[in-house]
Amino acid sequence: MTQDILTVEGLKAYYRMNYFGVQREVRAVDDITMSIKKNEVYGIAGESSSGKTSFIKVLAAAMRPPFEVVAGTVKYDFKGHQIDVASASDKQIEAVRWKHLSYIMQGSMSVLNPVRRIGKTFEDFAARPLGLSGDAFKQRVIGHLDRLKLSPDVLRAYPHELSGGMRQRVTIGLATVCHPEFIIADEPTTALDVVVQKEVLSLIRDIQKEMGASVVFVTHDMSVHANVADRVGIIYAGRLVEEGPTREMFFAPKHPYTAHLVASLPRIGDTAQRPALEGRPPSLAAPPSGCRFHPRCPLAIDKCKSEVPPMETVGKDHRTACWRWKDVEPLVAPHANHKVTA
Numbered sequence: 001m002t003q004d005i006l007t008v009e010g011l012k013a014y015y016r017m018n019y020f021g022v023q024r025e026v027r028a029v030d031d032i033t034m035s036i037k038k039n040e041v042y043g044i045a046g047e048s049s050s051g052k053t054s055f056i057k058v059l060a061a062a063m064r065p066p067f068e069v070v071a072g073t074v075k076y077d078f079k080g081h082q083i084d085v086a087s088a089s090d091k092q093i094e095a096v097r098w099k100h101l102s103y104i105m106q107g108s109m110s111v112l113n114p115v116r117r118i119g120k121t122f123e124d125f126a127a128r129p130l131g132l133s134g135d136a137f138k139q140r141v142i143g144h145l146d147r148l149k150l151s152p153d154v155l156r157a158y159p160h161e162l163s164g165g166m167r168q169r170v171t172i173g174l175a176t177v178c179h180p181e182f183i184i185a186d187e188p189t190t191a192l193d194v195v196v197q198k199e200v201l202s203l204i205r206d207i208q209k210e211m212g213a214s215v216v217f218v219t220h221d222m223s224v225h226a227n228v229a230d231r232v233g234i235i236y237a238g239r240l241v242e243e244g245p246t247r248e249m250f251f252a253p254k255h256p257y258t259a260h261l262v263a264s265l266p267r268i269g270d271t272a273q274r275p276a277l278e279g280r281p282p283s284l285a286a287p288p289s290g291c292r293f294h295p296r297c298p299l300a301i302d303k304c305k306s307e308v309p310p311m312e313t314v315g316k317d318h319r320t321a322c323w324r325w326k327d328v329e330p331l332v333a334p335h336a337n338h339k340v341t342a
């Protein structure tokens with residue numbers, strides 16, 4: 001049986017703000033339970049503002065006030081090192097950062113210090129976790145850059161001197177140079193052109209295979225999920241509403257929201273009109289009762305308005321939170337041009 005490397009239970013994480021004495025709470029992650037296996041690539045999808053970035057910030061132990069964990073656990077089982085990052089101290093998190101757990105944040109420029117040469121940034125990130133210095137450290141970094149098809153010259157460059165694709169490679173290099181067991185990436189390909197996107201994706205996949213790491217990544221681009229993920233999880237209004245093997249999520253979704261998301265993926269030669277999903281995701285300060293998707297759901301019944309659907313197992317590694325999952329039909333037929341992994 002494959003072992004889990006990450007187990008999340010009953011996780012709630014909110015932005016808690018105080019505006020002139022008035023408390024406001026944005027429930028960005030609201031009761032998520034899930035797990036990720038060793039060597040698995042897990043993609044997280046959902047509309048803008050659904051809580052994807054907030055969720056992986058907790059996984060990456062990168063919360064900053066006013067964002068805080070309100071309930072639940074986020075337990076990693078690293079080699080010889082167990083940690084619950086939802087309650088660990090900064091010092092305990094420091095001990096696993098980069099060496100076991102790494103985080104590729106949204107937008108490579110925000111990670112790379114604009115006034116520091118790339119080589120210095122590598123030293124800041126990786127010298128201590130690797131326990132190397134001087135020439136030994138430099139050789140290790142150069143060897144790693146070579147795998148990423150980057151020349152040692154980049155170490156002398158400033159971030160603005162590199163193209164967007166190169167910067168993203170450097171960010172991936174930073175996140176992987178210590179051979180972490182768990183890599184978290186937020187929109188790793190957004191803002192890159194299609195050709196560079198493909199390169200960056202295959203790079204992440206190659207590195208993951210070579211190092212035997214687990215990867216969690218977020219993107220709103222369903223074609224990236226189709227090509228890269230082993231399993232996909234769908235977040236709607238702060239909740240995980242469905243997760244399952246990528247192929248099943250595309251060809252046999254069991255949540256009406258997933259059916260809409262996967263239907264949004266353009267296919268070559270397909271001119272069929274698909275019903276648009278009306279409305280917008282709800283405010284996370286005052287989400288709807290019952291199933292949060294019910295105001296937009298074509299299958300909603302009275303029960304959906306008042307009772308929260310529990311996550312039910314509907315197949316191997318496949319779970320959904322929908323009272324009417326048996327009635328969910330794919331909105332588009334499987335298509336020959338629709339490449340899906342697995």
Ligand SMILES: Nc1ncnc2c1ncn2[C@@H]1O[C@H](COP(=O)(O)OP(=O)(O)OP(=O)(O)O)[C@@H](O)[C@H]1O
Nearest residue numbers: 015026028047048049050051052053054055220284
């Ligand atoms: N620093 C913050 N302070 C207050 N609320 C925030 C903050 N950051 C995010 N939020 C709110 O948390 C909710 C979830 O946002 P989050 O960025 O996690 O969503 P997302 O699914 O990643 O969206 P996107 O795809 O646009 O990045 C949103 O309602 C957002 O407005």
